[in-house]
């Protein structure tokens with residue numbers, strides 16, 4: 001057996017084409033969706049993701065701007081800027097690129113963004129709405145993963161989904177979204193003993209470990225769907241995921257590659273959330 005490759009980049013391209021049509025329609029009604037991204041400091045990876053967001057917005061017709069603030073920006077200054085954007089009617093979506101410098105409390109920043117403009121879907125109000133299955137802004141990487149699985153007709157209901165990783169931005173919410181789709185969900189993390197006992201029983205395996213080749217052929221159940229969320233930069237500058245792609249490809253039914261898998265879908269889901277914010281679907285939270 002060899003796996004079907006879940007081509008996130010292709011799917012992202014298709015979804016962006018559909019979104020462009022919707023944005024054009026909104027523009028005809030006088031509504032131009034606008035995303036503001038705040039970038040603190042000069043982390044090269046963050047800069048590159050922010051550029052990716054700006055480029056993808058432009059391709060879809062969404063207007064965007066990037067506010068660059070120095071690495072020594074204080075938490076107070078950042079919160080003030082967010083407050084200004086919350087009050088600016090021309091801004092529909094606000095995103096603060098993570099990670100932040102250590103002297104800024106990430107949670108304070110996330111909670112300062114108006115839930116109605118929280119296109120990252122990280123605000124506790126939006127997380128609560130997601131948990132209770134209400135319409136909301138879903139966190140982008142998790143909703144990208146769900147979109148990938150559904151687009152490739154991977155059955156979720158009744159399946160055993162194993163998540164490796166428990167971060168607030170990927171692990172925890174992707175497990176919740178899979179649970180909302182009636183999967184049976186197991187979380188594994190750095191303190192899990194005998195990881196293989198869990199991964200080898202997974203029909204759907206979501207890997208967000210942060211280490212190349214952490215998941216190999218022996219970890220996988222025959223026919224599993226494997227989604228690799230890892231982004232590891234190798235010494236030669238190339239990018240690799242957390243899964244030994246070539247070996248797992250032979251045993252799985254579906255596998256997502258790195259690059260061109262989950263990453264492009266993260267950005268596409270952000271655009272979807274920005275359109276949703278512009279249309280005011282979460283008006284009640286304004």
Ligand SMILES: Nc1nc2c(c(=O)[nH]1)N[C@@H](CN(C=O)c1ccc(C(=O)N[C@@H](CCC(=O)O)C(=O)O)cc1)CN2
Nearest residue numbers: 049096097098099120140141239259260261263264266
């Ligand atoms: N505020 C946020 N910060 C961060 C998030 C997030 O969702 N919101 N996620 C990650 C980084 N990220 C988006 O911000 C992101 C990571 C990777 C990609 C991507 O398209 N990757 C490409 C490869 C790009 C390359 O060559 O470097 C791929 O996988 O094909 C997009 C977005 C942390 N911060």
